[in-house]
Amino acid sequence: MATPIRAGRRIDASMPSVSDETSPRRVADSRVVLVQQMAPADANVLGSVHGGTIMKLVDTAAGLAASKHVRGPVVTVAMDEMSFLEPVLIDDVVTVKAAVNDVGRTSLEVGARVDAENYVTGRKVHVSSAYLVFVALDTAGRPRPVPPILAESEEERQRQREARLRREARLSRKRAIEEARRPGGDS
Ligand SMILES: CC(C)(COP(=O)(O)OP(=O)(O)OC[C@H]1O[C@@H](n2cnc3c(N)ncnc32)[C@H](O)[C@@H]1OP(=O)(O)O)[C@@H](O)C(=O)NCCC(=O)NCCS
Numbered sequence: 062m063a064t065p066i067r068a069g070r071r072i073d074a075s076m077p078s079v080s081d082e083t084s085p086r087r088v089a090d091s092r093v094v095l096v097q098q099m100a101p102a103d104a105n106v107l108g109s110v111h112g113g114t115i116m117k118l119v120d121t122a123a124g125l126a127a128s129k130h131v132r133g134p135v136v137t138v139a140m141d142e143m144s145f146l147e148p149v150l151i152d153d154v155v156t157v158k159a160a161v162n163d164v165g166r167t168s169l170e171v172g173a174r175v176d177a178e179n180y181v182t183g184r185k186v187h188v189s190s191a192y193l194v195f196v197a198l199d200t201a202g203r204p205r206p207v208p209p210i211l212a213e214s215e216e217e218r219q220r221q222r223e224a225r226l227r228r229e230a231r232l233s234r235k236r237a238i239e240e241a242r243r244p245g246g247d248s
Contacts, residue, residue: 069097077201080132085209088160088217091129093158097120099149099177110149115175119143119191122157123171127195128163130169131207139231147186153168153177155188163212165237167204168196170224192227 095118105111120137127135149155159173175188199205212221240246 066233079134079198079205082132083206083208085211086130087211087213089213091126091161092121093126093129093157093159095125095159097155099151099153099155101151104151108151109154110151110155112145115145115149115155115189115198116140116143118155118157119173119175119189122159122194123191123193124195125172126161126171127169127193127197130164131197131205131208131240133205134198135169135198136198137193138196139194141192141227141231143189143191145189147177147188149177149188150179152181153184155180160220161210162192162220163228164207164210166206168194169207169210170228172220172224193222194228194231 080133097118099110099114103110120140124137126133154177156178157173158176158177159171162170162172164170171191171193173193174190176185177188178185196204197207210221212218
């Protein structure tokens with residue numbers, strides 16, 4: 062039987078189920094720590110780790126935190142600029158910590174921090190930090206409302222305030238670009 066496509070998105074038997082739970086959830090309830098040692102297959106032509114490998118780990122950890130918060134599937138809708146402060150080397154143990162900063166109606170922002178450690182040399186470096194936006198999907202693949210977030214500590218409340226500023230900036234940039242794309246939009 063053909064796989065159904067709803068709202069432009071392919072839905073199949075592997076589509077995860079969605080919880081109806083809408084009660085507020087704590088930041089701690091969905092926090093994720095992903096740890097992986099870098100192998101030769103992760104190398105770029107210079108012999109250090111490919112930036113895309115780190116970006117995929119960030120998307121994976123942050124997406125899992127988002128899925129835990131919404132108790133269902135999410136898709137990545139945006140990733141803010143990501144700078145690499147230090148190279149990651151083969152054999153380094155990379156740790157990605159991800160936590161939900163704030164939620165909108167159907168979207169949520171997750172912050173991720175990447176650190177690398179070499180347990181032989183003792184080198185420990187902060188590699189990168191990034192903010193990602195995910196949208197929760199229902200079983201038909203459409204955006205669905207997400208549960209509220211409970212920011213309990215002052216640090217979590219500060220992250221929530223900053224996430225709201227970034228959300229405003231992202232959406233106003235999106236609106237400005239859409240406006241400029243309309244016929245006669247940049248005149
Ligand atoms: C995510 C997606 C369903 C949103 O569709 P849409 O038509 O923009 O839907 P909406 O306008 O209802 O927006 C849904 C949410 O996304 C947010 N959003 C949309 N575009 C955004 C952007 N560029 N940056 C940040 N948030 C954005 C909206 O603010 C809204 O959040 P809110 O309900 O909390 O306010 C659609 O863009 C999509 O399917 N993108 C592809 C996602 C994907 O496949 N990712 C994996 C890439 S391989």
